[in-house]
Amino acid sequence: MKHNFTVRQGALDGVEAFLSVAGHRNFRKAAAELGVTPSAISQAVRTLEARVGAALFIRTTRSVGLTEAGERFLSRAKPAFEELVAASEVARDLGQRPTGLLRLSVPPAVVPILLEPLIASFCRLYPEVEVEIAASGELVDLAAEGFDAGIRMGQFIAADMVAVRLTPPLPLVVVASPDYLDQRKRPERIDDLRGHACLRMRRSDGSIAPWPFVDGNRAVEAILSGPLIAHDYPALLGAAIRGVGLAQVPAPLAEAPLADGRLQALLAPFAVKTPGIFLYHSGIRQVLPKLRAFIEHVKYRGT
Incomplete structure (x- = not known):
């Protein structure tokens, strides 16, 4: 009862x-x-x-x-x-003052792009703050799950959240390994992708995300097929490096393998820009000093 x-x-x-x-x-x-x-x-x-x-x-x-x-x-x-x-x-x-446990919900792809270089310096500056990172591709309810804030790409953040920009807009790049391209004709147009193994992302709502492009002033969403569906960008990137197929990922994530030759960039004239990465939280009244300090630290270090 x-x-x-x-x-x-x-x-x-x-x-x-x-x-x-x-x-x-x-x-x-x-x-x-x-x-x-x-x-x-x-x-x-x-x-x-x-x-x-x-x-x-x-x-x-x-x-x-x-x-x-x-x-x-x-x-x-x-x-x-x-x-x-x-x-x-x-x-x-x-x-x-900044103190206590700061819990952040973060997609796995953002950890190497944004957080790894910043967490150590933040912890040195604010030794009374403990940072807990829950790496997950799921869009969680911050209040219900006990998180202070989340970090996501801008297109995935609900309109009723307070969003703080952490990066400029990020291009999505199509990449493939040299071994893969040795066996297939290099795509030059968006339509050429239909003859390729395209690695795709499953969204948190269960749908498979199309690959977005721009063709002149026209937005294009390509519905593709391939041997692998993953729930996060690092898994797609790793598969592309191993020659499984083509992947479309945020440019900063592919920076290192592009620089050392493990991957090559494709279809650059058609690359679309995402809104970028944002930290989001439930409202101004709920920003405790520990979160405010983290926001300012990330913004400062990113400039």
Whole structure:
């Protein structure tokens, strides 16, 4: 059976006054400690006693003592109240300086392109921040999964997210290994791809992504076929390097294998640019200092 539990309004009223009086065994000293009048302390305690339904103090003209109910209330209320104060201090600390656990949802392709060169320097600058990277091609619900932010290519970010640009627009390049091209005619036009083994990406919604191009002022989406379907760009790139087929990947990801000759670029006149890579989060109000520091660090290092 499901129960709904709520904290009654005013349930904590008077607890701090009670603890102070119990500690000093004196209403005037408790009032001085809390910066209020003795009458205000007396009223707070009386209200608490009425709500509890029992007298908590034995008062005489010369002394203040605890009743049995007061002793039991003190034994439970004091550690609970101290824990609440400590929790407030921890939360305040997180809201004032970069500290705590920073959880990021990141596609595997972005780790070598953007994050690997930056994480080490960020951790040195902010030693009180722990960075956790969850590398996944899935578009996760940040709040439900407990992430501070995500990093994705711009075309995959929902419109209701706050997006922060991390890179300029990125071209998508078609690449193939020299071994593959030795066995097949090099494609010169978009239509030539239909005679090639084209390695494709499955989107998080289950569909297979077409290859986008531009032909003059015309946008073209090529529906292709091939021996491999992967869920991330690094898998496509690795297969292309091994001669499995052609792959279309973000240019920075292919930079090293293009430079050392493991891959060759194809169809450059038809390359399309993606919006680039963005960090996204749920809203300005939820940007704690740890995330704000990370955003500024990545933007600064990327300039």
